[in-house]
Amino acid sequence: MHVRRFDSLDALRGLAIVWMTVFHFCFDLNYFGYLKQNFYADPFWTWQRSAIVSLFLFTAGLGQAVAVQQGQSWPRFWRRWALVAGGALLVSIGSWAMYPRSFIYFGVLHGMAVMLIIVRLTAGWGRWLWWLGVAAMTLALLAPWGHAAWPALDFLNQRLFNWLGLISRKPITEDYVPLLPWLGVMWWGMAAGAWVQRKQPHWLALNLGTAGKPLAGLGRWSLSYYLLHQPVLMGLLMAISALR
Numbered sequence: 001m002h003v004r005r006f007d008s009l010d011a012l013r014g015l016a017i018v019w020m021t022v023f024h025f026c027f028d029l030n031y032f033g034y035l036k037q038n039f040y041a042d043p044f045w046t047w048q049r050s051a052i053v054s055l056f057l058f059t060a061g062l063g064q065a066v067a068v069q070q071g072q073s074w075p076r077f078w079r080r081w082a083l084v085a086g087g088a089l090l091v092s093i094g095s096w097a098m099y100p101r102s103f104i105y106f107g108v109l110h111g112m113a114v115m116l117i118i119v120r121l122t123a124g125w126g127r128w129l130w131w132l133g134v135a136a137m138t139l140a141l142l143a144p145w146g147h148a149a150w151p152a153l154d155f156l157n158q159r160l161f162n163w164l165g166l167i168s169r170k171p172i173t174e175d176y177v178p179l180l181p182w183l184g185v186m187w188w189g190m191a192a193g194a195w196v197q198r199k200q201p202h203w204l205a206l207n208l209g210t211a212g213k214p215l216a217g218l219g220r221w222s223l224s225y226y227l228l229h230q231p232v233l234m235g236l237l238m239a240i241s242a243l244r
Helices: 007-031 043-069 074-098 108-121 128-149 151-157 179-199 209-220 222-243
Strands: none
Touching: 007 043, 007 209, 007 222, 043 108, 043 179, 074 108, 074 222, 108 179, 128 151, 128 179, 209 222
């Protein structure tokens, strides 16, 4: 089966990668003492993180819509899924070495691995995906009120269950992308991708020109780049710090 890639979709993913790199570089500068910022509470940084994760997950939903339309088989899906799941495992191991008290046990790749399966299984639900996205986000927003009304729900804050996202307090971890509300973003990406292919297919075939080609190329290697960029950035800053 011939699989067609769309530069516009890859460039959107590439844009998320560039934004993420700038964000993480600033985070690393802060870690090594070159900046004095609160990345965990300052809205300037927390909203950027939310926007970056949203862009990644929305694009992943778009990609799934294209894959389904092109007839991607389940074996091919599982091969690509295994790369994401394997990447999530590497992130957990690496973050354990760097941040043993706040290692990443359910970050963006972990969440994406679970969400991809759910989104693929619900790919044929049409317009209901929009409403499912709304429901996912609403449940996450209402969770703190649910905990306040029913204290017995506190078990949902434990690590065994907090990956669902129905929490009243954020866990101590360097990256946390639970199922809710983020599954809603990927559902919206899937719904938007199906709509574009049905109503405006020419959007996917946009000519990005010379300026857009590097972004598209970067977007095609998003997983590899994601896994490598932080070790490279941290390594460079460690070397600079050692020379000071």
